[in-house]
Amino acid sequence: MYPEDFKEEKELRKSKIVEALNGADAILLSDNANLFYTSGRVFSGYTYIDASGNEIYFVRRPVGLKGDEVEYIRKPEQIPAILDKRGLSMPKSLALELDHISYNDVVRLKNVFADSEIVNGSAVMRRVRSQKTELEISMLRESAIHHREVYSRIEKVYRQGMTDIELQIEIERQLRLAGNLGQFRISGQSMEIFMGNLLCGDNADAPTPYDFAMGGAGLDPSLPVGSNGTQIKPGMSVMVDMCGNFTGYMTDMTRCFYVGSLSDLARKAHNTSIAICHELQHMAKPGTPTASMYEKAVAMAEEAGLTDYFMGHAQKAGFVGHGVGIEVNELPVLAPKSRDVLAVGNVIAIEPKFVIPSVGAVGIENTYVVTEDGLDVITDAPEDLKELY
């Protein structure tokens, strides 16, 4: 089933989940991110973990998985008999991913576990996954190495006269050649994006339906976000915020470029973004409320006279940072109403960005690991604006 060297890790993750069950007797998971988290791979089926620490993978596909925990099923209705065969009683209360799996899937599982009280396991898993294990952090660090390396090649792939999408395609290719898996995993159904975002000129101010930090009209109304074919011209900034999924774990990193010259306002905003990142890194430690980090960022933007441009112009995002991991929108969230408090093992992206009309977007984004000593940046690479020519 899982790789041999994943055995200890699997036990560790299981114990974290058992500890977080919060009174539930068991949890049944079927979301791909949670299957990957619990088993080290994606399969079709369910991971079942009970409060005593029993773990079973109920697998529909692929054929051929091995291991004591593997039980092949065609349908979830077979689960109770298998639990019984293993001498396990049906859970009095069962946690399911009520925020993630479909209504009809839950109804079906409720019938399978007809005598169980159903509670919400989505919150359990969000909380557990927000504090990464050492292995997860090493996978994020590995993603960051490749992410940084590809970003260092952006100036080389730029050619004069390119459109935003043409430059994006060359960066996509470099990412893929460096081992990027492409997949941009986002929790929930409504947000979609293809491999990330590259914005320049007025397109940076086009509002999108999605809860991303930045916008862009996109190439088509079926996917209205990001590059829209704008030709990159002197005076424009080019913001690159592309996917860092090299290991199943995604780092988030933004760097900015420009062509010709850039307005003082845009330069000031970019430097303010860097200053905000440095200040938040400096102030944050385990125990810091993430809302206070958001407020600090807002205050620094205001102090610089840049409130109108902060986190968007025509439409603003309501956060300056977020957890990353298997998915790009994990906990904690750096937002005004968040009650999250930083904890050791959190991995967060901080992205104080500005949209300057007719110039584009400026600012940076880094991914940080929360350690006992504070925030350790894993996407450390030059943060200044770079000229494309």
Place this chain on the structure above:
Amino acid sequence: MYPEDFKEEKELRKSKIVEALNGADAILLSDNANLFYTSGRVFSGYTYIDASGNEIYFVRRPVGLKGDEVEYIRKPEQIPAILDKRGLSMPKSLALELDHISYNDVVRLKNVFADSEIVNGSAVMRRVRSQKTELEISMLRESAIHHREVYSRIEKVYRQGMTDIELQIEIERQLRLAGNLGQFRISGQSMEIFMGNLLCGDNADAPTPYDFAMGGAGLDPSLPVGSNGTQIKPGMSVMVDMCGNFTGYMTDMTRCFYVGSLSDLARKAHNTSIAICHELQHMAKPGTPTASMYEKAVAMAEEAGLTDYFMGHAQKAGFVGHGVGIEVNELPVLAPKSRDVLAVGNVIAIEPKFVIPSVGAVGIENTYVVTEDGLDVITDAPEDLKELY
């Protein structure tokens, strides 16, 4: 809101939905594919259509959408007051996407529509969307033109010594440069793939968790499908089954290549795939049960002595074709237990494929429009095996 030239189309789609409501007083949609279908663009919010033909877009984001049908909301709890303001009564029965949206989203909407009987709107929309309008067919035809054109360049981007993923990356780049949106839309949560599938050698026989026709181990256990870094060597086939999403509507098309020489068995299987496609195209017309098309394909594979290899070897897919459109797994399905019957306006992909151990996958896939005269192939391009050198 929607493009000006989408007005008539919007009315047409609305009337198809109203007709399919099957006794429900209204339907409330929030899945991106259904929002795109009903409004011509993706937004964050809901499309509401009642049995009298009233249509409202309840929009959270983006800011700035215009039109009589647009009502801005922050949360679904505001919907009843807006219906009341418009003189519309609350529906006695309301269709929701119970197969698609999360349990907790449905629970929340049930509270908003506390006096309404909730019925399943997922089935309504699947059925409506299975019969494409003329505009949708033209968008599929446009995707097909680009899809074919890029496939004609595959031989040019191949270089000796490439791995499967290296070739895939060059095809991805060609697709993107030709306007491919990248996004591979699949209904439901469990299937994931990045821009399609390229398989060669034994990797073609690696079983996956996903309900795709073909497999592949993938590059990482977080996305176990497709290319795995196999070096393309003489004697191997290379199956290319990449995403055709150029317009928000996806064509599906597979072509096969080889390096050096190919075994007689593989050549025979490839030619059998072509023969099956031609035979199914010949036999199919409006009214044809899709199960009979599946059975015909199985019989032809058996007659050729190729049953062991048909639709996979270690793990087999249970279908030979499927509807395509905004998503890649639409109705009708060409599977043994399907009760679907071909109808004018269906757009289907037929993909009778074979996995030949140590060679790879062979066979073709085309996309067809069901017309009154039968099946019109829109991915018409040479179907024979092509040598890469």
